[in-house]
Amino acid sequence: MTGPREIARAALTFDAAEAPALVDRLMSPPATRRWKALTTDGGLVMVSLSERDPTIGHIDLLAVHPDAQGKGRGRELVAAAETWLRAEGATQARFAGNPPAYAWPGIDVRYTAAACLAESAGYERYHVAWNMTARLPVAAEAEPPLRPGVELHTAASGEDRARVAAFAEREWNANWAWEAANATGLHYATLDGEIVAFAAWGARPLWFGPMGTAPAARGLGVGGRLLRRCLADQHAAGLTETQIGWVGPLRFYSRAVGARAERVFWLYRRDLR
Template sequence: MDDEFWISELTDDDVPAVVALCGVALDLPEDAAEAAEIVLRLRETTGTEGWSRTPRRLTGFVAVRPGNEVIGVVLGSVSHRDPSIGHVDLIAVDPRERRRGVGRALLARVEGALAGLGAGDVVLAGNAPYYAWPGIDVRYTPAVCAAMALGFEQDQQPAWNMTVQLTETPEPQIAPGVTVRRAALDDVPMLIAFALANFGEGWAGEIAHSVGRARAGCHVAFDKDGAMLGFAAYGSSRPSWFGPMGTDPAARGLGIGNLLLHRCLADQRAEGHDRVQIGWVGPLPFYAKAVGARVERVFLQYRKQL
């Protein structure tokens, strides 16, 4: 096979070819099935007004063979929390073109671009709220090996997803005086304020992105006086993923989170999903008890100084 290829900056015109490439280059079926959503989410340049103090800065490149065939892609972004950190959000190479230096060349170009945007470190980790994975799934063994060979070191503890098999179940009960309903667009400012006060910018952006969009949604709980007590969202990063979810610390123990979770999972089941990933999980015991979720996907995060 001809070894010739070149690297060029990603343009909007390349996106359909990149989506098609990811459909075959993402080895896990659940990732390949959502290739379009993954690429479009990572390519978003602006979020809902009010949650982020800094604009989203992106970079991306494609590897191209003669005939303008796209054989590889890399997408990167600068952290909205710390502009000195650059994220590699996606790197994919056509299986027929691997072990030819394509991935290495793409990574070198995106590292240079991220450095040009002011990054001093580059991480292979999700840049919430615009992410498709928390890090590298351990089942992508070639990617793990490549990260180690290219000078990356494991950073932080592994992250994980839990899987829920969706079945029709009765809704749990909550304390008297608590009401739960689906969030509307008019609720977004209040949701953002609640998330910023209790959980930070990443969750604020994910919640905002889940309201009023196809294949996504959010449910909210209020007390009898109309004060927000908690929320649960789904579809923000990917249609088959649940999260984030949060309850006011003073309102925990009332069954709010359990009901919000069940409402979201019922929505996802109605949309045709038979299983859902709870993304980047924190409280494993809660989800295991509430819906029988089990740890399935484990992600490693890597860092390298530029």
């Protein structure tokens, strides 16, 4: 029950393999983020402030080693997290992901004890999110030729990553730009030399995402191709399945790679007084 990584590995039974990497990611957020890791004997809570609205605080990760469970550690950690958030000016606390460096969108419903703790501590459920699972490798399929002027690329250099990150921030937001810059794998498409789409994996350890296609390139078929390039990378890295995180377009991923909706997350919040 020593360090945060060991506590997380023992406590997060559905995510044990990637638990240390999750702790490392939460400890390496964007430089502008205010965050804190708090521990008790056998327990860990990681908490941060939203950069979009600093009055909102996020309980990013809560873990209690099995040997310390049943002793009130979880409630102590939630109280400690709320105390830190109040001191930092937050007026609301959430069990919800704080993009771009997050562990989960909310509480995985399989961690039932965590959901019960949140509700007993006065948190209300306000949203539901889900992931999709894609089996790897994805079956190969014949694809039509790309239209003239369209090219696919791997962002192999820092300069490439910076260009894709700038595109993601311009078209979407700074969170996606950070994830593109910090992803394990990053692919993009150009139309007549200009970046028009990208797809990333590993910004949130082991998961796919984000990806986006600018309006000018929609209908060209580049999104599915970039997705499949990323999933091929993940299979080459030894994965037999991947999570497509915080999904919006179910139909796209279902048709493109046979993904299925699977993990469900409940998002909770409570006003701090």
